[in-house]
Amino acid sequence: MVAGGRSPVAGRPPMNRAVFPHRWLPWLLVAPQLAISLVFFYWPAVQALHQSVLREDAFGLRSEFVGLANFARVLGDPAYLNSIRVTVVFSLLTAFGSMAIALFLAVQAEKVVRGRGFYRTLMIWPYAVAPAIAGMLWLFMFNPSFGTLAWPLKQMGITWDPLLRGNQAMALVVAAASWKQISYNFLFFVAGLQAIPRTLIEAAAIDGAGPVKRFWTIVFPLLAPTTFFLLVVNSVYALFDTFGIIHAVTGGGPGKSTETLVYKVYNDGFVNLILGESAAQSVILMVIVITLTAFQFRYVERRVHYG
């Protein structure tokens, strides 16, 4: 950024180099950030890489180098393949669900004339709820025995039992995870909608296009950069930030029907104490994150305009 050469102060000629009065000052200024990155990101990542080629007992008393055996075992495990399938289903449903609902709400919020600010504030609130709390909330509402919302389901003749029915458990975690993300998506969609010139919409209205037609032919295409950006952010969220919700609501069950890749890392490492394989799985996840991030930077950053 510093070398980028654009001065933030108006009126001054652009500089090619920012000159600091002291050689060490810049290093000092970035040191805290570097220290945090090293301690909280690079060091654990190196540890995971190291652990992934070892076989170790739970307490770390004996360890043995096994090369890539952990990776071979993980990738050949049908439970891991199941976990990939679960993750894809869960992520697609969560990303699509939370974005679709957020878009609908954002479009509706545009139409509100009085109390628009209040309405928007209400919409943003759930984002402040911690994932585990959100999970507990949904768990209580849909607890088959005493849940307030499980009762109407039963009255409608639905056998509601997420403890045993994998699809219902999946629906529950998807709902909880989406609910939590709607606020974030809502914010971006509201911003995106405001950036669309009114003149285009008015012109279309004069030409006789109805509200639905106007939405699909003008608003939606113009929102594409925002939508694409949110798609990546939401996929990353669904993939990696939903551990708390799954842990609180289903614990990966019933069977293994809600065991996502991240949950499996936890379960194999911290419950079953198979540390090497768990580390191998996190290394695989690391590769997925790097790929997704690279994808995001290559294709998304270019197309999103923050207005």
Add this chain to the structure above:
Amino acid sequence: MKTKFFLATTAIAIGLLPAGMALAKTQISWWHAMTGANSEVVEKIAADFNASQADYELLPVFKGTYPETLNAGIAAFRAGQAPDIIQVFDVGTGVMMAAEGAVKPVAEVLTGAGMTFDKSQYLPGIVAYYSRPDGTMLSFPYNSSSPILYYNKDIFEKAGLDVANPPKTWNEVWDAARQIKTSGAAPCGYTSTWLTWIHTENFAAWNDVPYATNENGLADGNAELMINAPVYVNHFQVLADLAKDGTFKYGGRTSEAKQIFLAGECGIFTESSGGLGDIVKSGMNYGIGQLPYDSDAGGPQNTIPGGASLWVMGGKPDETYKGIAAFFSYLSQTEVQTFLHQTSGYLPVTMAAYEATRTSGFYEANPGRETPITQMLGKAPTANSKGVRLINLPQIRDIENEEFERMLAGEQSAQQALDNAVARGNAAIKQALGL
């Protein structure tokens, strides 16, 4: 970012402070997993111990469920921050036993502090379970329990069942459960916590059928599961069938089903004797019976201890070990054990406390409260009923639970579920042993 870093360094500095400060009392940390009525017992025992002497301060810390507490302890050990005492559940015993060097045997802690450890004062079945094959006691049995049958007397009366005679065999349980359901006395007949512990591990011991080869892993850890034998298959097939119309209701993998029973949804309930505290607290009109047995098998034999024991971590200063020894000897006192036993439903670990409770007339006043003890001590254990010890029993239970859930959801038969559990479990044991 800078503020964050500043805060972080300050937090580290504050965290280091106690180590540098000269404290009048030696502090002993105790990580536990007790909730509800049982956590109040922990707090009271710690407070009473602290009040009883001036040298040590026992600090109980709640660390979540049993598996969470174990994992927190392991993570802390790896980070060089292990607690002094950690409560580890029965199935974690194999994990802890394999970790020589990380733990200090309780027998050594006691003798090191100049105390003599007289084994004959303790209930034999329980002590044997927490000892090495050579007899060295490794951990202190804090809360030992045994699964028993609870029933809701109001629901029994409504269903026209005999309130004074709870079902004794599983077949009687199935019949009573059906009657509760069909009579409309309750929406469900039977529910159970811990299907793994109650319906496989204790089912094996109580009916005198093997759970795994090599004396269920006690003689040699390289064991193979045997839970797909016909006696298990028949048992689980009935459960699966009853689950279809809701006569049996599944609550979850651990003790979640207690809520279902407390809510009055089901009439019959199998759960640890340690669950008693919450049932008493709820004010329900309850009754207690023996754990049911299978009338086609060789039972009733004896049940195996569940619950948890206290492990002492290695590498601590001598002063800490002296404090721990003082605490364990306090915990063995008859009054403390009778209090623990009578309020929580866990078994007393000393013979003296058992005798004291018996002579005080407690069992006459509280019928059924002796059941978990007589169940466990009634008969000398056989090769099938000494306990189950596998290096990765928590993982085996996970596998069993996954297969049971798919079975109860109607996705597979009991035979398939148990065959899968055996195949997957055996592979996991081999892998954990590094074979």
